[in-house]
Amino acid sequence: MTDPTLGELTVGVEGLALLRLLHADGADAATARATRMAETRDVLGRLERDPSLQGPLGVELDLREGYARWAPTYDGPLRLFSIEEPPMRSRFDAWPAGEVLDAACGTGRHAVRLAERGHSVVGVDQSPDMLERARAKIPGGRFLEGTLTDLPLPDASVDAAVCALALVHVPELEPAVAELARVVRPGGRILVSDVHPFLVQLGWQAQFPSAAGRAYVRLHRHRVTDYARAALAAGLVVHGAEEPVLTPEAAVTPTVELVPEATRTAFVGLPGVVVWELARP
Incomplete structure (x- = not known):
C-alpha cells in the first residue's frame, strides 16, 4: 500500500469543488464548472510527468x-x-x-x-x-x-x-x-x-x-x-x-498554492x- 500523493489530493479537491458548483446559482455557474473540468483534465495529464504531484502528502x-x-x-x-x-x-x-x-x-x-x-x-x-x-x-x-x-x-x-x-x-x-x-x-x-x-x-x-x-x-x-x-x-x-x-x-x-481557486471553492463555507x-x- 502506497502513501497518498499530492496529485491524488489535488484531483479530489477539484472533484469536491465541482460537486459544490453543480447546483450553484448565478450566470457564472456554468463557466465555473467548465473551469473546474478543464483544470481537472490538466492535473490528470500532469500526474505521470510532474514529480511534485507524485510526492507523498507527508x-x-x-x-x-x-x-x-x-x-x-x-x-x-x-x-x-x-x-x-x-x-x-x-x-x-x-x-x-x-x-x-x-x-x-x-x-x-x-x-x-x-x-x-x-x-x-x-x-x-x-x-x-x-x-x-x-x-x-x-x-x-x-x-x-x-x-x-x-x-x-x-x-x-x-x-x-x-x-x-x-x-x-x-x-x-x-x-x-x-x-x-x-x-x-x-x-x-x-x-x-x-x-x-x-x-x-x-x-x-x-x-x-x-x-x-x-x-x-x-x-x-x-x-x-x-x-x-x-x-x-x-x-x-x-x-x-x-x-x-x-x-x-x-x-x-497542501493544494492551496497549486489550485487556489479550486481549494477555496471546495472548502470555504x-x-x-x-x-x-x-x-x-
Whole structure:
C-alpha cells in the first residue's frame, strides 16, 4: 500500500469543488464548472510527468513524536484557530473566576486567556515539548503530563474544563469525555472544540511543516452525534453547540498554492469546527 500523493489530493479537491458548483446559482455557474473540468483534465495529464504531484502528502507521525516536532511552530497560528477561538472565548469569558482545567493544553493557547480572565489554570498534555512552552507563558499555572483518558487530577477538583481541538486524537470519545466529567465539580462547565467531523471524513489530518517536509498526525473519524452520545453517557447536559465555517484563511490544504481557486471553492463555507458547551449537573 502506497502513501497518498499530492496529485491524488489535488484531483479530489477539484472533484469536491465541482460537486459544490453543480447546483450553484448565478450566470457564472456554468463557466465555473467548465473551469473546474478543464483544470481537472490538466492535473490528470500532469500526474505521470510532474514529480511534485507524485510526492507523498507527508510523513505520518504518532502523537508523541508529531507534537514534539510541531511544538516550535504550533503557535503559527494554525489554520483553524481563527474560527475556533471566537466561539470558545465568548463562552469561557463569561465564566466566574475559578480553577479551570485546560485538557490537552498544548502550548497554552487557551490557558493564557483563562489566566488573563482571573482563573487558576491547570494544564494537562501528553507532550513534554508542548508543556515546556505553556509553562513559559504562564509561570503561575500548574502543568502536568497526562492523557485525555487518564487525567492526573482527583475527582471533582476543578470548576470547569476546556478541551480544544484534541478529541479527534482519541479513537473512542466516551472514555475521554467521562474523564472530563469526572474531574469537574457538580455545577461546572466543560467546553469542547474539535475539528469538524465533516472535514475529517474528507481526509483532513493534523498537518504541519517540519524540517524534513510536510508531516501529519492522523485524526480519528467521529460523527457529530458521537460527541452528544458521549456527553449523555457521562451524565452531562448539552447547553449549546456551534459549527463555525471555514473562511479563506482557514481553508488551507497542501493544494492551496497549486489550485487556489479550486481549494477555496471546495472548502470555504463548509463546517470547520464543532464547539460544545456541556454542564455537569
